[in-house]
Amino acid sequence: MTPPAAEERQLHLNAFLMNAGHHDAAWRHPLSTPERATDLAYWRDLVRTAERGRLDSVFLADGLALWGQVRYNALGGFEPLTLLSALAGATEHVGLIATVSTTFNEPFHTARAFASLDHLSGGRAGWNIVTSGTVNEARNFNQDEHLDHALRYRRAAEFVDVATKLWDSWEDDARLVDRERGLYADGEKVRPIDHAGDWFRVQGPLNVPRSPQGYPLLVQAGSSEDGKEFAARYAEAVFTAQQTLADAQAFYGDLKARLAHHGRTPDALLVLPGICPVIGGTEAEAQALLEELTELQVPEYGLAQLSGMVGVDLTGLPLDGPLPQLPEERDINGNRSRFALVAELAQREGLTLRQLIARLGGGRGHRVYAGTPEQIADQLQEWFEQGAADGFNIMPPILPTGLADFVDQVVPILQSRGLFRTEYTGRTLRDHYGLPRPANQFTRVRSAV
Ligand SMILES: Cc1cc2nc3c(=O)[nH]c(=O)nc-3n(C[C@H](O)[C@H](O)[C@H](O)COP(=O)(O)O)c2cc1C
Structure with a gap:
């Protein structure tokens, strides 16, 4: 397939929001204003800022345990679907992407919640499908050990199959609302799904009519071998952490090439690497802000976070020494791709623990770039035009200011270069990402008979 001409292709921008910033x-x-992490007005202002910048979407990550050491960071807060449901009423255009785990939920609950958010928001729901990476989550769900990495992805595949069947269990025109004849819905068009698989038995139908987008936008963020296969089969947008242009190009090419095996075209999936943009009026100012943040880091926190990423307890090791011997990637049962990224970064640049903690402070492995708005726009444009990205997951280092600076200073440059929309042209999140509304699998089957 010939790639679209540069002037036709538009960047897609998602704002990844976190309590006080990344x-x-x-x-x-x-x-920052961490004391406002559970203040609805704070989040309303953030999503309205994203909407002012005409961003495609906002995104909330989630874990089913208190991640990291709350003693040293502003962790914990709202459950994403609850918060996004409240924010749906405070916005009109911006997409709302919530993380929900396939390991610790049931497809019926999840399909129902996303169909509800999609109705509430007029078609702006997105689902970041995660398999969950930590044993602490398993321990909140009656288990001592975390389900094996490969099994988690198998369960995730069946989970999404069931969810899509449930969303399709109502045809679009199932509701008749025929007061005369006393018929609310066409019984032929609201049907059980009778799913019986390895992980789930679900009768259906869903108790929510098919939603404006049919399905929420399906987003995924695992970059291991299993994660990429899962993405190639199901995902429509992929978040990923990539440190260098070469790595990002390799990932982009790899993922797009896998789509054909699933009967999909390269434009059916958008790749959105993360970037933590540290913005300054001059390059020196941006560097100074980054250094200021590095100075404020609590080493105990960084060490604990790094221990989790590399699967080794680093407590007590000298900060000015190297990483110890690490396990093999295949022995990691958590986030495999992040393990590989961190191990490679440390080795490539010969970093000490202290330096590694500083490098991971801004984006936990996502790319951190400090510069002027112009320089940041150049970076985004380069990755976009060099086959590394269809858009970006914007991870402001500090909130709310980092998002406002991006919207007010970087977005106008991208717009003036013809790379980014100046107005929303569509209504739904799928419209923003240029992705089609999925046909109903059961309607298709029937009309094919
Ligand atoms: C931008 C980004 C956001 C993510 N958000 C979450 C999240 O909210 N919850 C979660 O459990 N995992 C999250 N992950 C982790 C992935 O979903 C995935 O579980 C992880 O990358 C491990 O998968 P892998 O072993 O296939 O790489 C995120 C990853 C990325 C790159």
């Missing part, structure tokens, strides 16, 4: 010391910086 830098692990953001909460200590005077520009």
